[in-house]
Amino acid sequence: MTRHITLKSAINEALDQEMARDPKLLLFGQDTAGGVGAGGVADTWGGVLGVTKGLYTKYGDRVIDAPPTEMAYVGAAVGAALSGVPVVAEVPFIDFMGVCFDQLLNQAAKIRYMFGGTAEIPLVIRTMVGAGINGAAQHSQMLTAMFTHIPGLKVVCPSTPHDAKGLMIEAIRDKDPVIFCEPKFLYETSGAVPADPYTIPFGQARIAKEGRDVSIVTYGPMVPRALEAASQLEQKGISAEVIDLRTLSPLDRTTVLKSVMKTGRLVAADEAHPRCNIATDIVAQVTEQCFTSLKAAPQMVSAPHTPVPFSPVLEKAYIPGAEQIIAAVSRTMASHA
Amino acid sequence: MSHDKKEQHAYNASIPHDTVLSAYRRMKTIRMFEDRLHEDFKTGNVPGFAHLYAGQEATAVGICSHLTDQDQIASTHRGHGHCIAKGVGVVAMMKEIYGRQGGICNGKGGSMHIADLKKGMLGANGILGAGAPLACGAALADKLAGQGHVAIVFGGDGGVNEGAVLESMNLASVWKLPLMFVVEQNGYAQSTPQQRTTSVSSYEDRAKGFGMPAATVDGLDFFAVYKTAGALIQKMREGHGPVLLECRTVRFYGHFEGDDQVYRPAGEVDDARKNHDCLKLFAESARNMGISQAELDRIDHEVAELIDRAVQESLKAPHPALSELHDGVYVSY
Numbered sequence: 075m076t077r078h079i080t081l082k083s084a085i086n087e088a089l090d091q092e093m094a095r096d097p098k099l100l101l102f103g104q105d106t107a108g109g110v111g112a113g114g115v116a117d118t119w120g121g122v123l124g125v126t127k128g129l130y131t132k133y134g135d136r137v138i139d140a141p142p143t144e145m146a147y148v149g150a151a152v153g154a155a156l157s158g159v160p161v162v163a164e165v166p167f168i169d170f171m172g173v174c175f176d177q178l179l180n181q182a183a184k185i186r187y188m189f190g191g192t193a194e195i196p197l198v199i200r201t202m203v204g205a206g207i208n209g210a211a212q213h214s215q216m217l218t219a220m221f222t223h224i225p226g227l228k229v230v231c232p233s234t235p236h237d238a239k240g241l242m243i244e245a246i247r248d249k250d251p252v253i254f255c256e257p258k259f260l261y262e263t264s265g266a267v268p269a270d271p272y273t274i275p276f277g278q279a280r281i282a283k284e285g286r287d288v289s290i291v292t293y294g295p296m297v298p299r300a301l302e303a304a305s306q307l308e309q310k311g312i313s314a315e316v317i318d319l320r321t322l323s324p325l326d327r328t329t330v331l332k333s334v335m336k337t338g339r340l341v342a343a344d345e346a347h348p349r350c351n352i353a354t355d356i357v358a359q360v361t362e363q364c365f366t367s368l369k370a371a372p373q374m375v376s377a378p379h380t381p382v383p384f385s386p387v388l389e390k391a392y393i394p395g396a397e398q399i400i401a402a403v404s405r406t407m408a409s410h411a
Numbered sequence: 412m413s414h415d416k417k418e419q420h421a422y423n424a425s426i427p428h429d430t431v432l433s434a435y436r437r438m439k440t441i442r443m444f445e446d447r448l449h450e451d452f453k454t455g456n457v458p459g460f461a462h463l464y465a466g467q468e469a470t471a472v473g474i475c476s477h478l479t480d481q482d483q484i485a486s487t488h489r490g491h492g493h494c495i496a497k498g499v500g501v502v503a504m505m506k507e508i509y510g511r512q513g514g515i516c517n518g519k520g521g522s523m524h525i526a527d528l529k530k531g532m533l534g535a536n537g538i539l540g541a542g543a544p545l546a547c548g549a550a551l552a553d554k555l556a557g558q559g560h561v562a563i564v565f566g567g568d569g570g571v572n573e574g575a576v577l578e579s580m581n582l583a584s585v586w587k588l589p590l591m592f593v594v595e596q597n598g599y600a601q602s603t604p605q606q607r608t609t610s611v612s613s614y615e616d617r618a619k620g621f622g623m624p625a626a627t628v629d630g631l632d633f634f635a636v637y638k639t640a641g642a643l644i645q646k647m648r649e650g651h652g653p654v655l656l657e658c659r660t661v662r663f664y665g666h667f668e669g670d671d672q673v674y675r676p677a678g679e680v681d682d683a684r685k686n687h688d689c690l691k692l693f694a695e696s697a698r699n700m701g702i703s704q705a706e707l708d709r710i711d712h713e714v715a716e717l718i719d720r721a722v723q724e725s726l727k728a729p730h731p732a733l734s735e736l737h738d739g740v741y742v743s744y
């Protein structure tokens with residue numbers, strides 16, 4: 075059976091079904107249950123935007139509210155996973171990763187390698203990414219590239235409810251540490267999601283829309299913007315293919331290269347700052363591996379090299395949208411390599 | 412009357428009326444600022460998140476009344492009260508919260524990042540615990556300057572468990588910094604009750620572990636906060652090291668606007684508003700000191716006008732120019 079549910083509910087459902095499947099699985103986070111022990115109604119928060127609401131009622135003490143001490147509880151999640159207890163731990167906003175970065179950068183990511191390939195760390199870190207809710211500079215960042223850079227971590231960022239559920243279940247069953255980036259701006263968007271559990275393998279991009287003239291490669295909150303651009307371009311007679319990477323590490327090079335070999339043009343888009351982001355990575359790999367297929371210089375669409383501003387008008391100007399993607403496509407259509 | 416109460420009464424009587432009235436004005440300004448934001452939030456005109464300080468006014472004002480612009484404070488996500496207590500302009504604050512031109516941070520920061528370095532206000536903060544290391548640095552600068560200035564870092568009962576705060580307590584003690592750690596114990600970190608975030612029921616126990624003197628006060632009683640904080644700050648000015656002050660207080664509104672706080676026991680908030688309202692307590696003490704209700708009413712009236720003007724001006728203020736997006740990232744680049 076398939077229903078239409080929100081991206082937020084899809085993640086909740088994935089967690090719910092995996093908690094039911096694996097009695098060892100634990101959830102950690104701040105207010106992940108929320109309100110427990112205060113004397114009023116329990117389980118009223120479900121994390122800051124309500125994603126895990128209801129799970130405490132179902133799974134009790136396996137849903138653990140941690141104090142706001144990210145270094146300790148994220149590290150404890152790494153240690154528990156290393157000791158055979160799988161954990162999904164929430165760092166509410168990716169901006170807060172600074173507080174617990176060592177436990178991910180130097181511990182979770184490197185333990186297996188340093189220990190000669192003997193360790194397994196079945197850990198998922200859930201975290202919200204992206205701008206668009208007037209969260210200002212410390213609650214809006216798109217730091218996916220920082221984690222993608224680190225060997226030993228896997229990085230996921232879905233754009234649809236369907237992918238969010240399948241990728242979350244895959245992330246939980248995966249035996250490596252996964253940074254699961256949730257585009258909070260898309261939490262309330264709805265889509266078709268099968269009711270039964272299913273997985274989507276890592277390293278498989280999704281062709282969100284087929285096209286002939288140009289490949290738009292992106293992920294997460296930029297996917298709906300790319301689709302909007304593609305539909306506007308269609309009216310101008312330009313057929314754009316939109317590729318949703320879904321996982322940034324591992325990366326599905328094959329699908330990207332195949333698409334660019336077909337279209338001969340590339341626009342890579344990332345909501346992150348422009349230096350060393352996912353778009354620059356895609357452009358570098360395409361340029362290196364299928365230079366001769368390119369009919370025009372690849373183009374990039376990113377946010378500017380500034381923190382995320384609070385002012386709603388400035389934030390709107392900050393976030394790259396369909397308009398910038400269309401402009402980038404026009405540049406590739408105009409120029410000749 | 413108990414000995415402590417008598418002593419407190421005698422102490423209160425020694426505070427100049429001007430000081431009392433200006434503290435009342437600040438507390439009332441915070442309360443009306445927050446009450447107004449709570450109302451206006453529902454209109455959809457106020458963007459972003461707002462964590463309101465209503466209920467806790469006596470703590471910020473009791474402490475900041477001892478500070479000059481040269482003393483520095485580091486604040487939290489719940490920062491409006493600390494800002495007003497430290498003398499940051501109310502109109503510019505309101506414009507900032509509306510994200511407009513003329514905002515104290517040019518609309519770049521919003522509620523969670525209000526700062527005014529000229530007033531010694533090192534910023535609200537979106538990252539729990541992050542103010543403590545910054546305040547160590549401010550206190551070090553004060554110590555090096557040798558003028559007797561001090562730094563204060565505010566933190567909530569949940570946020571002070573962050574490693575950054577605990578490391579800062581150790582650093583401040585080892586370096587003997589003139590830094591006061593204020594713990595505002597309002598019982599909750601978001602929806603999580605204090606006993607679920609903190610291993611001790613009194614934060615004085617934390618201070619002991621770091622070799623710091625500490626005190627606990629009724630954070631709803633301006634005069635108690637003022638007295639205890641005053642003594643601790645004076646010691647710091649004389650070159651003693653860091654201290655911790657726990658202020659027991661209450662949060663009137665939800666964690667942020669939009670939080671219906673049904674996790675709190677039924678009646679808790681109503682009871683707090685009725686029986687533990689720091690402004691009511693203040694007015695009562697002030698009247699006992701011979702300050703007339705008419706004088707307080709006059710202040711209320713002026714504050715109400717100021718808040719209304721702040722909102723009207725914020726609504727009229729233009730949005731920042733788009734070119735400002737790129738300004739202020741670096742000094743030079």
Ligand SMILES: Cc1ncc(C[n+]2csc(CCOP(=O)(O)OP(=O)(O)O)c2C)c(N)n1
Nearest residue numbers: 142489537538539567568569570599600601
């Ligand atoms: C590093 C970090 N972790 C988590 C949060 C989310 N958060 C914001 S306020 C808050 C609760 C803080 O409680 P407390 O310190 O008691 O302050 P209060 O809100 O009661 O004033 C949390 C968990 C954050 N902003 N920064």
Ligand SMILES: [Mg+2]
Nearest residue numbers: 567568599600
């Ligand atoms: Mg609190």
